[in-house]
Amino acid sequence: MKFELNEYKKQLTDGDILDDIQRVAHNLNIDYLSVSLYKKHGKYSQTAIQAHFGTWRNACSLVGLRTERKPSELKIISDEELFEDLRRVAKLIDSDTVPYDSYKKFGRFSSGNIFARFKKWSLFLQKAGLKETGFSKEKITEQQCFDEIERIWILLGRQPTTTDIVNNGVSIYSIDTFKRRFGGWRKALEAFVQYINSADVNEVSQNDNTENASNIDNCFDHNSQKEELNLVNTLDLINNIPKHRTPRSINTRLRFVVLQRDNFKCCACGASPAKDPAIVLHVDHIKPWSKGGETEIDNLQTLCSKCNLGKSDLE
Numbered sequence: 001m002k003f004e005l006n007e008y009k010k011q012l013t014d015g016d017i018l019d020d021i022q023r024v025a026h027n028l029n030i031d032y033l034s035v036s037l038y039k040k041h042g043k044y045s046q047t048a049i050q051a052h053f054g055t056w057r058n059a060c061s062l063v064g065l066r067t068e069r070k071p072s073e074l075k076i077i078s079d080e081e082l083f084e085d086l087r088r089v090a091k092l093i094d095s096d097t098v099p100y101d102s103y104k105k106f107g108r109f110s111s112g113n114i115f116a117r118f119k120k121w122s123l124f125l126q127k128a129g130l131k132e133t134g135f136s137k138e139k140i141t142e143q144q145c146f147d148e149i150e151r152i153w154i155l156l157g158r159q160p161t162t163t164d165i166v167n168n169g170v171s172i173y174s175i176d177t178f179k180r181r182f183g184g185w186r187k188a189l190e191a192f193v194q195y196i197n198s199a200d201v202n203e204v205s206q207n208d209n210t211e212n213a214s215n216i217d218n219c220f221d222h223n224s225q226k227e228e229l230n231l232v233n234t235l236d237l238i239n240n241i242p243k244h245r246t247p248r249s250i251n252t253r254l255r256f257v258v259l260q261r262d263n264f265k266c267c268a269c270g271a272s273p274a275k276d277p278a279i280v281l282h283v284d285h286i287k288p289w290s291k292g293g294e295t296e297i298d299n300l301q302t303l304c305s306k307c308n309l310g311k312s313d314l315e
């Protein structure tokens, strides 16, 4: 899930939204577009769409998409459907293989589901009749390793073990990749924890009161966080949104800390990727950011995509 500023209703026309819905449906070659698929591929937030059209369904019917799932679409996705979609992405990126990241970006199905079924990305590629990606070890960055550890940790709902990586095939990278870079799996985990803890998770910036006196500071202190905050507050002024001490976006580290505090489970319904890999967890503002809620650990909670959507409907 991306954490971005919502599109501003004033600048956004009905046509912009409808065009984008049409674009996504066209790219995916489907005539029924679920909210979750649109969230993955679309540009606009559900809040914006509801403000313009009342419901997601209304917006879909305006561009001629079906508003009800066919019974067949409720069935379990077959292997062949997954292969077909993988081949569609291969065609899209004009390649005889599909790297995991590309599928995450363009694919129609959850990569978590695919891992649960095939255990290894290379096996999935092979069964679909495509070439293996042939990961170049040098190209995998430390950040990619951390992202992957985070993904696995959330997926399992606990600290991943060597066995998970070696035998259970949950990782897109081999154990050797982690060994080469960090010296061992344990060391990789230690580096990850250090990375998570390396930022102040609350990320509270300066108080509003200090602003007048901080001109001199500003000359010297141009850290990006401050600039982001200034930008955020300027935009807030334009849109009459309460002033914030924190940026709206939740950084990776804070996100992980919240997920861990909540035991990688939805706070509302208890769903977790550990029990069902199809579950996607979001970190959500308890008091909405648009109503002055801050991006602080105490104002954040873990919700599954279903409960998160239910919540935004009520707002």
Ligand SMILES: [Zn+2]
Pocket: 266, 267, 268, 269, 270, 271, 303, 304, 305, 306, 307, 308
């Ligand atoms: Zn839930």
